[in-house]
Amino acid sequence: MPKCKISASCKLSLKILLLARATEELEAEKAAREEEKVCYLGEKLPPLQLIGLNTDDLQKLCKQIHAKNEMVDEERYDCEAKVIKNNRDELTLEMGDWRKNVEAMSGMKGRKKMFLMHDVRD
Known part of the structure:
Protein backbone atom coordinates (compact mmCIF):
# COMPACT_ATOMS: atom_id res chain seq x y z
CA MET A 1 0.00 0.00 0.00
CA PRO A 2 1.59 3.36 -1.01
CA LYS A 3 2.17 6.04 1.58
CA CYS A 4 -0.17 9.00 1.58
CA LYS A 5 1.75 12.10 0.59
CA ILE A 6 0.69 15.52 1.78
CA SER A 7 1.68 18.57 -0.16
CA ALA A 8 3.87 21.21 1.44
CA SER A 9 1.03 23.75 1.40
CA CYS A 10 -1.27 21.31 3.21
CA LYS A 11 1.43 20.62 5.81
CA LEU A 12 1.89 24.35 6.34
CA SER A 13 -1.87 24.85 6.67
CA LEU A 14 -2.06 22.04 9.23
CA LYS A 15 0.82 23.50 11.23
CA ILE A 16 -0.83 26.91 11.24
CA LEU A 17 -4.12 25.39 12.42
CA LEU A 18 -2.38 23.37 15.14
CA LEU A 19 -0.48 26.42 16.38
CA ALA A 20 -3.67 28.49 16.41
CA ARG A 21 -5.48 25.76 18.37
CA ALA A 22 -2.60 25.44 20.85
CA THR A 23 -2.55 29.21 21.33
CA GLU A 24 -6.29 29.23 22.02
CA GLU A 25 -5.93 26.43 24.56
CA LEU A 26 -3.04 28.21 26.32
CA GLU A 27 -5.07 31.41 26.54
CA ALA A 28 -8.04 29.47 27.93
CA GLU A 29 -5.82 27.79 30.53
CA LYS A 30 -4.32 31.15 31.50
CA ALA A 31 -7.79 32.69 31.92
CA ALA A 32 -8.96 29.70 33.98
CA ARG A 33 -5.90 29.94 36.25
CA GLU A 34 -6.45 33.67 36.72
CA GLU A 35 -10.11 33.10 37.59
CA GLU A 36 -9.13 30.34 40.03
CA LYS A 37 -6.59 32.67 41.62
CA VAL A 38 -9.18 35.44 42.05
CA CYS A 39 -11.65 32.99 43.64
CA TYR A 40 -8.98 31.58 45.97
CA LEU A 41 -7.86 35.03 47.08
CA GLY A 42 -11.48 36.06 47.53
CA GLU A 43 -11.97 33.15 49.94
CA LYS A 44 -8.69 33.55 51.80
CA LEU A 45 -8.51 37.36 51.84
CA PRO A 46 -11.90 38.94 52.29
CA PRO A 47 -11.97 42.69 51.66
CA LEU A 48 -11.03 44.83 54.64
CA GLN A 49 -13.79 46.77 56.33
CA LEU A 50 -12.01 49.87 57.59
Whole structure:
Protein backbone atom coordinates (compact mmCIF):
# COMPACT_ATOMS: atom_id res chain seq x y z
CA MET A 1 0.00 0.00 0.00
CA PRO A 2 1.59 3.36 -1.01
CA LYS A 3 2.17 6.04 1.58
CA CYS A 4 -0.17 9.00 1.58
CA LYS A 5 1.75 12.10 0.59
CA ILE A 6 0.69 15.52 1.78
CA SER A 7 1.68 18.57 -0.16
CA ALA A 8 3.87 21.21 1.44
CA SER A 9 1.03 23.75 1.40
CA CYS A 10 -1.27 21.31 3.21
CA LYS A 11 1.43 20.62 5.81
CA LEU A 12 1.89 24.35 6.34
CA SER A 13 -1.87 24.85 6.67
CA LEU A 14 -2.06 22.04 9.23
CA LYS A 15 0.82 23.50 11.23
CA ILE A 16 -0.83 26.91 11.24
CA LEU A 17 -4.12 25.39 12.42
CA LEU A 18 -2.38 23.37 15.14
CA LEU A 19 -0.48 26.42 16.38
CA ALA A 20 -3.67 28.49 16.41
CA ARG A 21 -5.48 25.76 18.37
CA ALA A 22 -2.60 25.44 20.85
CA THR A 23 -2.55 29.21 21.33
CA GLU A 24 -6.29 29.23 22.02
CA GLU A 25 -5.93 26.43 24.56
CA LEU A 26 -3.04 28.21 26.32
CA GLU A 27 -5.07 31.41 26.54
CA ALA A 28 -8.04 29.47 27.93
CA GLU A 29 -5.82 27.79 30.53
CA LYS A 30 -4.32 31.15 31.50
CA ALA A 31 -7.79 32.69 31.92
CA ALA A 32 -8.96 29.70 33.98
CA ARG A 33 -5.90 29.94 36.25
CA GLU A 34 -6.45 33.67 36.72
CA GLU A 35 -10.11 33.10 37.59
CA GLU A 36 -9.13 30.34 40.03
CA LYS A 37 -6.59 32.67 41.62
CA VAL A 38 -9.18 35.44 42.05
CA CYS A 39 -11.65 32.99 43.64
CA TYR A 40 -8.98 31.58 45.97
CA LEU A 41 -7.86 35.03 47.08
CA GLY A 42 -11.48 36.06 47.53
CA GLU A 43 -11.97 33.15 49.94
CA LYS A 44 -8.69 33.55 51.80
CA LEU A 45 -8.51 37.36 51.84
CA PRO A 46 -11.90 38.94 52.29
CA PRO A 47 -11.97 42.69 51.66
CA LEU A 48 -11.03 44.83 54.64
CA GLN A 49 -13.79 46.77 56.33
CA LEU A 50 -12.01 49.87 57.59
CA ILE A 51 -14.93 52.28 57.63
CA GLY A 52 -16.08 53.15 61.12
CA LEU A 53 -13.11 51.60 62.93
CA ASN A 54 -11.51 53.60 65.71
CA THR A 55 -7.79 53.70 66.39
CA ASP A 56 -7.80 50.74 68.78
CA ASP A 57 -9.71 48.56 66.32
CA LEU A 58 -7.32 49.55 63.52
CA GLN A 59 -4.34 48.64 65.70
CA LYS A 60 -5.90 45.25 66.51
CA LEU A 61 -6.55 44.64 62.82
CA CYS A 62 -2.96 45.56 61.95
CA LYS A 63 -1.67 43.17 64.62
CA GLN A 64 -3.86 40.36 63.25
CA ILE A 65 -2.65 40.98 59.71
CA HIS A 66 0.95 41.11 60.91
CA ALA A 67 0.53 37.80 62.80
CA LYS A 68 -0.97 36.12 59.71
CA ASN A 69 1.83 37.51 57.58
CA GLU A 70 4.45 36.09 59.95
CA MET A 71 2.73 32.69 59.92
CA VAL A 72 2.64 32.58 56.12
CA ASP A 73 6.28 33.71 55.94
CA GLU A 74 7.32 30.93 58.34
CA GLU A 75 5.43 28.36 56.25
CA ARG A 76 7.12 29.66 53.09
CA TYR A 77 10.53 29.44 54.77
CA ASP A 78 9.82 25.87 55.96
CA CYS A 79 8.73 24.84 52.45
CA GLU A 80 11.86 26.36 50.91
CA ALA A 81 14.04 24.60 53.49
CA LYS A 82 12.36 21.27 52.71
CA VAL A 83 12.88 21.75 48.98
CA ILE A 84 16.55 22.64 49.46
CA LYS A 85 17.08 19.63 51.76
CA ASN A 86 15.25 17.32 49.33
CA ASN A 87 17.36 18.54 46.41
CA ARG A 88 20.54 18.07 48.43
CA ASP A 89 19.46 14.56 49.47
CA GLU A 90 18.62 13.61 45.86
CA LEU A 91 22.06 14.80 44.72
CA THR A 92 23.70 12.72 47.47
CA LEU A 93 21.72 9.65 46.42
CA GLU A 94 22.65 10.14 42.76
CA MET A 95 26.35 10.50 43.50
CA GLY A 96 26.49 7.94 46.30
CA ASP A 97 29.80 6.73 47.67
CA TRP A 98 32.18 6.71 44.72
CA ARG A 99 34.45 4.13 46.36
CA LYS A 100 31.69 1.51 46.32
CA ASN A 101 31.06 2.00 42.63
CA VAL A 102 34.63 2.10 41.30
CA GLU A 103 34.76 -1.56 40.30
CA ALA A 104 31.23 -1.53 38.92
CA MET A 105 31.98 1.56 36.84
CA SER A 106 35.34 0.29 35.63
CA GLY A 107 33.70 -2.42 33.51
CA MET A 108 35.89 -5.17 34.94
CA LYS A 109 32.92 -7.06 36.46
CA GLY A 110 35.01 -9.25 38.70
CA ARG A 111 37.81 -9.86 36.20
CA LYS A 112 40.12 -7.77 38.36
CA LYS A 113 39.91 -10.40 41.09
CA MET A 114 40.60 -13.12 38.53
CA PHE A 115 43.79 -11.37 37.39
CA LEU A 116 44.90 -10.83 40.96
CA MET A 117 44.39 -14.51 41.76
CA HIS A 118 46.50 -15.55 38.73
CA ASP A 119 49.30 -13.23 39.87
CA VAL A 120 49.23 -14.66 43.36
CA ARG A 121 49.31 -18.28 42.15
CA ASP A 122 52.20 -17.77 39.75
